[in-house]
Amino acid sequence: MDIVNKKLKKFVDALPIPEILKPLRKYKDESYYKVQMTEFRQKLHRDLRPTRLWGYNGQFPGPVIDVQRGEPTHVKWENKLPDKHFLPIDKSFHNLEKLPEVRTVTHLHGSQSKPESDGYPEAWFTRNFRDTGPQFKNKVYHYPNHQRGATLWYHDHAMGITRLNVYAGLAGMYIIRDEREERLNLPSEEYEIPLIMMDRSFQDNGELFYPSQPDDPQENWPNPSIRPFFIGETNLVNGKIWPYVEVEPRKYRFRILNAANTRTYQLFLDSGQSFYQIGSDGGLMRKTVKLDNLAVEPAERLDVIIDFSKHEGETVTLKNDLGPDADPDDETGDVMQFKVTLPLTSVDRSRIPRYLTRIPSLSENKVQRIRNLKLVGSTDKLGRPLLLLDNKKWMDPVTETPELGSTEIWSMINVTNFTHPIHIHLIQFQIVDRQPFDLNRYNQDGTINFTGPAKPPHPNEKSWKDTVAAPAGQITRVIASFGPFPGDYVWHCHILEHEDYDMMRPMKVIETDKWE
Template identity: 55%
Template sequence: MHTHHKTRIKVDPSNPDTIPKFMDELPIPSIARPRAVIKGSPYYEIVMKQVQHRYHQLFPTTTIWGYDGLHPGPTIKVRKNEKIYVRWKNKLPRKHLLPIDRTLHESAGPPDVRTVVHLHGANVAWESDGHPEAWFTRDFAETGGTFSRKVYEYTNRQMGATLWYHDHAIGITRLNVYAGLSGFYLIEDPVEKHLKLPKGIYDIPLLIQDRSFHSDGSLFYPENSEPPAPVNPSVQPFFTGNTIAVNGKLWPKLTVEPRKYRFRILNASNTTAYTLRLGDGRTFYQIATDGGLLEEPVELTVLPLEPAERSEVIIDFSQHKGKKLILQNTNDDGNMGVIMRFDVKLPLKEKDFSEIPNKLITEEQLLDEKQADKTRLLKLDAIEDEYQRPVLLLDDRMWHDPVTEKPVIGHTEVWKFINVMNFPHPIHIHLIQFKILHRTPFDLERFQQDGHIQYTGPPVPPEIHERGWKDTVKAEPGMVTSVIMQFSENPGEYVWHCHILEHEDYDMMRPMRVVQEE
């Protein structure tokens, strides 16, 4: 086997066409271990550090930020209702890796490197939710206006689910997450013990992110938009990378046995949505959404995922011995149309006794739109700032405007997102999991004239892959997207926002105050 072809392309990290795919084996994030036990509960310390990371075996190393110096960060595994404590420590340098737009919230002066960790999808007391203004700098030297505790408490009073943690600092979330600050948080539910789902080494998380690089291997993040705004650096309306990393490796391969595997798939990209497809359109089975298991598995050939959405699927490789199956992204072609590859090359260790059950869970809680205590109409729109840049808004309000969403503990609410823009937004509500009711087309011109919602067609039920518990919903353009949820505990200061991080930072995020019944 001669490797010295005359035409061998030199790998240039800035040019994805030169980067060979499926060279690196998919890394599996390590499991976080508690440092101690406090008041009978596991206590963790996780440190944000600047480190060198190798995205591809033919790349130079890349300077990134990682939880415990890892990218993705260590996976935190807990049991349902098991309380844990986590001290998130900022040991990052004082200078940011990426260009900071000084016109955004709290970004005008120092501190440049402020962090706060949000556990996405979690039912937690607000002081441990990672409020955007509860940020802290290195060694807690400086803290934001809502900062109140150094050690977070996670009670895990919710269904088993694939959650994730990531940075949420006001005005620079897009930069901190892009620098590498994200990881998995898995809640294990006793009900799963009875289900014979693939487990152990056959239960694998996949964190998908797009990235771009300079020729020297350093992360590329645009300093300005095209055409450039009059301020520099300037926030982008969106970011799209030109490579795909899964668990921190570019276009990896996973060598598997001919058997069933469970994959917990997370779109942790800043802006990019994916539609996943396996090989030549083979079926796979979805068993969970953001908030946990579905009532029964759903057979799919494609799986759309907006930023921050999670989906758990079972892929059965038993009929594909010796084959290679590419996980594709049909939203794109070329390099961005490929995510990773499964190589069914390993011998079967032992007989596969795992199953794709007919029934996963019994749904206890049924929410009825007619019984809602409150319905909110919430517009997704944009204005221009003094530099002619788009400012994305929720209900025509900026982040710092007074809070208008004040759900009451014990109440059921329906939120209707009226998207008057021409592209979808993944809307995330902190603290709760909701159900998608429907999406209904409406007369945009009429609405723009007098604010009246004139529906132009019947409500469309949620897509087959989004019928479980959700914390992030795709608000489609020209549609009213309705979700229903019940607030059951944890009054306090939360937020809701678009999970396109460039939008969240400017200014598509609003406070939400959960209040006790009067």
């Protein structure tokens, strides 16, 4: 069936606000949640039939889990999904033909959790835990929540089908709050709104459309065959296509998450207003940064304030800059609308602070190791695109083995021709710099010839991060201290099509006597 050939009217559906999940009870004197992954139908646009989806607790996106720093939580993630997938699975790699078709494992992205609660790709499980992967350890996950207040998110991480499970709807937001944030008098309660952005394509009957092959498949490629990327034809926010939200003429705080498979958003407001970014992946930044546009890679989070006080009665559109060469028929230059039509209910006493928090620089630490890691393009035995980290596949032996408590610099050398958002599990890191080199020269003789000086991170990147944009033809350096737990983790590109095949590597944090 073809993708939708009728144009969907924009800004006709109100923005849903995801509900906050309440704990069921105490478990070992800590909050306990039960979250079920189920199949259901949900109406994503006024003019579309309800769409078949998979989601957490029957919602797309899943409910927000909202916790306090230092208050641990236990979550039992239960798979109640059908045994057959409704999206096209390529079983030609990672021995997927030998595994159950529908497998899930939830990763809390940005969380400092022990390995058995991290959502390791091979810790998957099927409906009612009938089958489990080789790394499966426990049914109930434990999240210490000892880290700084931050916007995290949870999503599926099953080996080889993450792109499909997330596309089907398995994603949601997780917020850790702390006292520092509460003392800043930021917009709060109904004036703090999560914005979970993603793109999707649809069939005429309202069902999700995900291509079964790349755009230019060769005769010897299997069908289905994994794609190197996916870009959808519509933008969704909080599970609605091009929604609107009514706001008061006052300041609002928006926690923005890019939950798309591949798409990077370049956000701006058509009113000419600025964003005031106060936070990033790992929580509050050192100081507020005023920006006219926001670049947000897949899996990145931005915490921003928008002030509507001078726009009473106006409609402000959140736009996505598609660049000068965009297809004129591409409608994804629009994201959502803010209608400043609600009356002011009370005096707005919230603030946009200049200074937010202190972030110690890891550059003062003793660096135990510098790793040079190449992001490379290749082809598999069938001639299909294959993207790798340091020319190694998932199945190759572990090579990244930082010692517990040690500080390392990872230099990511991108010799492909596009940006990769690189995510490292367990830790929050700091970006050191990026330095451009002659990519054409490298492709000719393998020489790294720098074409400019190393540049510090953008002002809104000078904070704790767990996902970094590593642009083409540049060396992106990050510095991190590895902990607080030892064990098996992963690092990977967060373009989900890349992560599934084969741009993900195991990482083992080694416990030694030296750091005790």
